[in-house]
Amino acid sequence: METLQTSSLTRFIYARPGTLDEAFQLLEDHGPQACLLAGGTDLIVQLRARKLTPRIVIDLKKIDSLRRDITETQSLLRIGALTLLSNIIDDPRVNRHFPVLAQAAATVGSVQIRNRATLPGNICNASPAADTVPALLVHQAIVNLSSRTAERAVPLKDFFVGPGKTVRRAGEIVSSIDLPVPEERVAASFARLTRRRGVDLASINVCCLVSAAGLIRFAFGAVGPRPILVEDGSGRLADPAMDAREKERLLLGLLEQTSPISDVRAGKEYRSAMLLVLSLRVLQEALDILRAQRRE
């Protein structure tokens, strides 16, 4: 249980490099003693609670080549390293191609948090309950990482290792996140379970994407050490003639990879039970949206 406390932050050196090269040098000099700062809404809480005690905090916001906006190419949206959740929610291109991401981003924290928090920061914090992650997973987001010597692109599904841990190496900085614009018609729906309506971490969150061809992807948060993506290509879950009990049985098969635990937000039995309920709900919603699109 976290205790309320208003003590000051742990002491550290603050650096605000102007270029990526300067940032890489600082990362090299300080290794695991360095923390990266984008929006800070998670980092500063951890610095106060002494969960992190870095020697240096490297503020990324003055780095000229890290973008705070979204750019569009023919086949993808590229979300800059410093893009705020508020920008995600308001962006017309996100709302056109990935409305479920805008919807999920709007559930994070409060207005004040979303005005400061960045989407890449939400990912790098690697909370198993991060609300933007299921939407990014079903849309097959790619994380672009830069280091002094190389650039690499990691599918988001391979990015998370465990709570607070990702495959990002000590010398690397997330430079952007790519979202491929779906080639076929898709629809997606997001739902989360919280103890109260506003400003709460999710007890579970679920996103479901269905394609016109019957492909189905589910992503689940807060029901395992890392967010989980599963896929079903059988087309059976999208079949409206499917028997309800059979549908449940198929869904339970997809849920096998989840491993909910009991914590301050929910018990594991409750999580498991609600996971099926929310999964059925988002599946139906996504199918309804897809059907409505067809009629348009």
Place this chain on the structure above:
Amino acid sequence: MPARTVSVTMTVNGRVRTLEVQPHHTLLQCLREQLELTGTKECCSMGECGACTVIVDGRSVNSCLMLAAEADGCTVTTIEGLAQDGRLNALQESFLEAGAVQCGFCIPGMVMAAQDLLNHNPHPTVEQIKEGLAGNLCRCGGYARIIEAVHAASRGKME
């Protein structure tokens, strides 16, 4: 290693301020302790209560979750910056008129969050007001009148 102070220049309530801040100090600490703008309150210190809400570069933020050093080059408005020429602004008047202030501790943050909402959405619905203020807690439970105050201000009742 001794941490060096960081030089910060920011515009606070219309006035350019240059100061040396401790790297581990939050914007909230800087406003209250260095600039003596104690209208902004410290409460939960983890971004859940909104008592420390100020407007930075046109967006409401929790000043407890922002380093003072990060404010370099920023424009900051605190509760002290809303009144012009000694006159409260329309939203502040509306809070008084609606009797929205009980113990008063949450009110600076509440007003700043509401001001930010009205700046971006001059005519919010009650639902939008609730969502806009979801990051601000009032332990007196005075939400109904707070929402009423914001709604009244949005309808220009106090003009």
